[in-house]
Amino acid sequence: MVHYKNRYLNYVRRKPLALLAPITLLFVIYLFFFSSSGLTSSKLKYQYNKKSKGWFYKNRDSIILKNLPKNHISHYDLNKLSASKDALNKREEVLILTPMSKFLPEYWDNLNKLTYDHSLISLGFIFPRTTEGDDALKELENAMKKSKRDKKLNFKKITLLRQDSNSLQSQLEKDRHAFKVQKERRSMMALARNSLVFSTISPSTSWILWLDADIVETPPTLIQDLTAHNKPVLSANVYQRYIDSETKQPAIRPYDFNNWVESEEGLKIAASLPDDEIVVEGYAEMATYRPLMAHFYDANGDKNAQMALDGVGGGAVMVNADVHRDGAMFPSFPFYHLIETEGFAKMAKRLGYEVFGLPNYLVYHHNE
Numbered sequence: 001m002v003h004y005k006n007r008y009l010n011y012v013r014r015k016p017l018a019l020l021a022p023i024t025l026l027f028v029i030y031l032f033f034f035s036s037s038g039l040t041s042s043k044l045k046y047q048y049n050k051k052s053k054g055w056f057y058k059n060r061d062s063i064i065l066k067n068l069p070k071n072h073i074s075h076y077d078l079n080k081l082s083a084s085k086d087a088l089n090k091r092e093e094v095l096i097l098t099p100m101s102k103f104l105p106e107y108w109d110n111l112n113k114l115t116y117d118h119s120l121i122s123l124g125f126i127f128p129r130t131t132e133g134d135d136a137l138k139e140l141e142n143a144m145k146k147s148k149r150d151k152k153l154n155f156k157k158i159t160l161l162r163q164d165s166n167s168l169q170s171q172l173e174k175d176r177h178a179f180k181v182q183k184e185r186r187s188m189m190a191l192a193r194n195s196l197v198f199s200t201i202s203p204s205t206s207w208i209l210w211l212d213a214d215i216v217e218t219p220p221t222l223i224q225d226l227t228a229h230n231k232p233v234l235s236a237n238v239y240q241r242y243i244d245s246e247t248k249q250p251a252i253r254p255y256d257f258n259n260w261v262e263s264e265e266g267l268k269i270a271a272s273l274p275d276d277e278i279v280v281e282g283y284a285e286m287a288t289y290r291p292l293m294a295h296f297y298d299a300n301g302d303k304n305a306q307m308a309l310d311g312v313g314g315g316a317v318m319v320n321a322d323v324h325r326d327g328a329m330f331p332s333f334p335f336y337h338l339i340e341t342e343g344f345a346k347m348a349k350r351l352g353y354e355v356f357g358l359p360n361y362l363v364y365h366h367n368e
Contacts, residue, residue, distance in 0.1 A: 095209070101128050110216055111123075112152060257292050258341060290311075
């Protein structure tokens with residue numbers, strides 16, 4: 001008989017079955033705590049409904065999975081998304097986007113008077129990183145809280161963004177419309193608009209309405225009226241109410257001169273400019289003699305009359321969401337010597353979309 005110096009080896013030699021119990025225990029512990037991940041490693045990569053109910057697995061993974069919302073993977077078939085002339089009856093969702101540096105209560109009141117189903121409307125705002133932007137954000141938040149208290153806040157979603165790019169410090173009308181600051185100002189505006197649209201557009205968005213924060217009066221049926229034309233890009237005509245100094249009576253006058261048809265003179269000016277310069281419409285310093293939609297208003301004319309455009313402003317513009325999805329954005333750089341909203345119209349047309357305006361359909365800009 002062989003004897004080992006180590007007494008443990010002698011014990012195992014005499015009673016080999018004594019090892020069975022600890023080996024079995026170790027094997028059971030391994031299966032209980034560690035086998036779930038190994039046994040499922042050959043499964044599909046995204047296997048959410050695990051069959052193992054081991055204590056270790058439940059405390060490691062199932063807490064996360066249990067807290068995920070149901071159907072947390074969403075599928076959207078954009079081929080089935082409609083943008084039609086019968087938008088309301090087809091329950092097409094509308095995204096209203098507004099860059100806002102100053103809050104006007106009249107803007108908010110007018111927005112809430114829109115008769116399109118508010119549960120189908122999402123709102124998006126972007127504010128500059130300025131003192132005025134801070135004030136505008138606070139005032140809008142207060143207005144939303146009041147509407148909520150009054151149980152009148154029933155939009156599908158509201159998104160508030162802070163601009164991560166620079167903006168002009170002065171937002172006074174005379175300062176922001178000065179000819180010398182147009183390239184810088186509108187480049188900043190383009191960056192803000194791009195951030196806003198691409199941060200808020202969703203797979204269910206059919207239409208996007210660009211509505212300036214200074215637009216304080218529109219028909220309540222604005223969305224229905226514009227979508228009824230079923231155009232890729234469609235602009236309303238922006239006017240302004242004022243008191244005539246001679247008659248002392250209320251009157252209206254054209255305001256937005258960025259809705260235009262290209263002219264031979266405009267093309268000549270563009271051809272003469274360096275690549276990094278832009279053509280700016282509505283200023284005596286650069287007379288393009290373009291036909292301006294603002295001058296085609298006929299008080300007795302058909303409000304649904306359309307005219308083809310080459311440039312648009314940003315006052316009240318309805319855009320089929322697919323135009324933005326296809327890549328049309330607001331260039332912050334000279335694009336064919338155009339920038340921001342006018343550059344957007346040019347880009348949309350280069351992508352094969354048509355751009356139109358409604359010369360007899362008026363919306364009104366705030367009079368400072």
